[in-house]
Amino acid sequence: MSEPRFSVGQRVQIADRTPPVHHRVPSYAKGHVGVVERVCGMHANPELCIRGDGKPFQRIYRVRIPQTDLWAPYEGTDGDKLEIEIFEHWLELAQ
Amino acid sequence: MTGHDDHDHGRTFQPDHPEPTSDAALVGLALRELLIEGGHYTAEEELAVIAEMQGASPENGGKIVARAWTDPEYKKRLLINGKDSIKELGFDLEPYEFTVMENTDQVHNVIVCTLCSCYPRALLGMSPAWYKSRNYRSRVVREPRAVLSEFGVDLSDDVDVRVHDSTAELRYMVLPQRPAGTDNWSEDDLAALITRDSLIGTQRDLSTK
Amino acid sequence: MNASWGPHDIGGQMAGPIDLSEHDIAHWEWQIDAMVRLALEKGLISDFAELRDGIEQLSADDYDRLSYYERWAKSLAYTLLSKGAITEQELNGKIEAIRARQEAEGLR
Numbered sequence: 001m002s003e004p005r006f007s008v009g010q011r012v013q014i015a016d017r018t019p020p021v022h023h024r025v026p027s028y029a030k031g032h033v034g035v036v037e038r039v040c041g042m043h044a045n046p047e048l049c050i051r052g053d054g055k056p057f058q059r060i061y062r063v064r065i066p067q068t069d070l071w072a073p074y075e076g077t078d079g080d081k082l083e084i085e086i087f088e089h090w091l092e093l094a095q
Numbered sequence: 096m097t098g099h100d101d102h103d104h105g106r107t108f109q110p111d112h113p114e115p116t117s118d119a120a121l122v123g124l125a126l127r128e129l130l131i132e133g134g135h136y137t138a139e140e141e142l143a144v145i146a147e148m149q150g151a152s153p154e155n156g157g158k159i160v161a162r163a164w165t166d167p168e169y170k171k172r173l174l175i176n177g178k179d180s181i182k183e184l185g186f187d188l189e190p191y192e193f194t195v196m197e198n199t200d201q202v203h204n205v206i207v208c209t210l211c212s213c214y215p216r217a218l219l220g221m222s223p224a225w226y227k228s229r230n231y232r233s234r235v236v237r238e239p240r241a242v243l244s245e246f247g248v249d250l251s252d253d254v255d256v257r258v259h260d261s262t263a264e265l266r267y268m269v270l271p272q273r274p275a276g277t278d279n280w281s282e283d284d285l286a287a288l289i290t291r292d293s294l295i296g297t298q299r300d301l302s303t304k
Numbered sequence: 305m306n307a308s309w310g311p312h313d314i315g316g317q318m319a320g321p322i323d324l325s326e327h328d329i330a331h332w333e334w335q336i337d338a339m340v341r342l343a344l345e346k347g348l349i350s351d352f353a354e355l356r357d358g359i360e361q362l363s364a365d366d367y368d369r370l371s372y373y374e375r376w377a378k379s380l381a382y383t384l385l386s387k388g389a390i391t392e393q394e395l396n397g398k399i400e401a402i403r404a405r406q407e408a409e410g411l412r
Contacts (some may be wrong), residue, residue, distance in 0.1 A: 002121050018309045022357040026209050027308055028236065028316040030111070031384035040192055043264040056210045060263050064195075067239075071316065079255035085263040115332050116412045119370050123336045123377025125398035129390055136342040142329055144338040209315030212372075224327040227372050233317040245322050288322065 004039045004059050004088075011035055011094040012063060014086055021047050025090055029082070033094045034065035037083055045087060059088040152220040155186060156268055157289035159195075160217065161282045163272045174270070178266055181218070188217050188266055196259060197270040198299065203254050205243065205296030206271045207235045208261040215266035226295065236260060246297040269296040272304050310360040311367035333373040340376055348389055349380070358382040 008011055016031030024046055040060040050054050067080040074080070114124070129136060159181055163170035173180040177193035192285035194217065208214065209232045214222040225231050235242045239256045243249070250256065259267050271293040277285060292298035308314065329337075331367045343349050358379030362370070370378065406412045 010210050014381070016270065022353055022360060024210060026262065026315040027313050029260075030131075038194075040265060043190075044351060044353075046263075046351070060192075060265070061215065062265070067258070071237050074258060075238055080239070080257070082236060082258050082260065084260045085265050087263065112408065113328070114411060117374065119366075119374035120332065121399050121402055123339070123373065124332065124380050124402055125395055126377065126384070127335055127339050128402070129394055129398055130339065130343070130348075131388075135346050135348060136339075140342060141338045142336060143335045144341050148334065148337060148341075163365070192325050207315075209330050210312050211359070221329060224372075225322050225324055228323060229314060229368070230319040230322045233314040233319045234322070237316045242322065246324070247311055276392070 002042075002059070004061075006036050006039070006051040006061055006088070006091060006093070008036050008039060012061070012086075012091045013094040014063065015050050015090045018050060019047065023047050026084075027084060029065065029084055029086075032065050032069060033067065034063040034082075034084075038062040040085065043087075043088070058086050061088065061091060062086075063091070098284055108290060113149075148216070148221070151217050153289065153291035153294055154286070155218045155220075156215075156291075156294045157286040158184060158282075159186070159284060160269070160284035160289050160294070163195075163270055164285055165282050170270075177268075186218060188215055191215070191264055191266045193218075194259075194265050194267050195270050196257065196267060198272050198296075200272075201253070201255060201297065202257060203243075203248075203250055203299055204257045204259060205235060205239055206259050206267045206269065207232060209236055210262060213261040215268060218266075218268060219291060223291065224298070243297065243299075246292065248297065248299045249297075254286075268294050271299070271301055273303045276303060311362055311364040312356075312360050321374055322326075336373040336380075343380060348387075349383055354383050355379050404411050 011033055013033045014025060014029050014031060039062070040062060042057040043060055045056060045058045062083055063086050065082045066078065067076055067082055068074050068078055070082055117298055130136060159173065163173050169180065170180045174196050174197060178188060181188065181193060198204055212222055212227040214226065216222070231242065231249060236258050239258050240250055261267055271289065274288065288301045288303060290298055290301065340355055344352065349355065354398065355376065359375050361382060362378060367375065381395060385392060385395065
């Protein structure tokens, strides 16, 4: 088990890329910044399960993003949030 | 188990579910017969898997919720580590992590899997057709309040919505709020109140009627 | 919003009202479900990621037109054909046999 790179509360950015392999980041979340809500366990990287490259197991984080950052216009409140699971190799510390 | 001869293992269709004739379904039926004939699995193994799948239902999730309502220490453990806590009640969701999101007066949670239709089947049974539909998967992330309102859940602005997109190896369940007036209820009676939709988050209030 | 990268990547798209009706799962659909589970258990596929990948290879038209378990069936066939676990000839032969049987029984 490698040590988690990110910790709860840190601001992280989801990579904006589209590798030509099976991957589990929906387009609507790519490039967005959120806060680490929870550090989860290590899991098989689905990109590797098919035919991509990368480490077989990667840490997963739950990232919380304000709905008003994701969608414009957004019919809701500033308190509404989207929470999504992202593998570590898709995240960088946000500027 | 009734006997099957070598040419009859495919014929287990129930009268109310006629054998499908679409091209894509035929691919599935053909593949199934090839795999059984090739010795990859047996019709008996298939029946056992189907029975196991059919044995799972939202009653499982209801038992977890009722325990959390009646045992505050259990609830704490469940919210921190769902995967291990459900084992105390005899459930298992390996290899997935299990994440329980608590509804409060200020927060309403709703679950989706936009990329396919991930769902904790061992705890909730088969997912409803709408959960797998294009319209639910595409819309609930973008306009959760409008979608919830189609389910009859109208949230005021002082309740925050949290949409959970199940994209990887976590599976989710909502912990609904315990209805008022149930203080002296037994765990079994409480469990019976809990509905599938309340565990997905497309229902907020549970009825005690 | 970024462009969708496959027929499945639909989060945030506009769509109509949600059909709330309940549907029973037909016996053949349980069988497809069991087949995929057993394919994993027996090592014919290594991970459900392979099933998802096969679904994502469908054309956008097929993805929308096919039912849930029809997609599973097409995906598992695609994966097992590309791995060489079955051949195109075997599969087509079996499909023709089932079609002929259904015709003989007046199902089609």
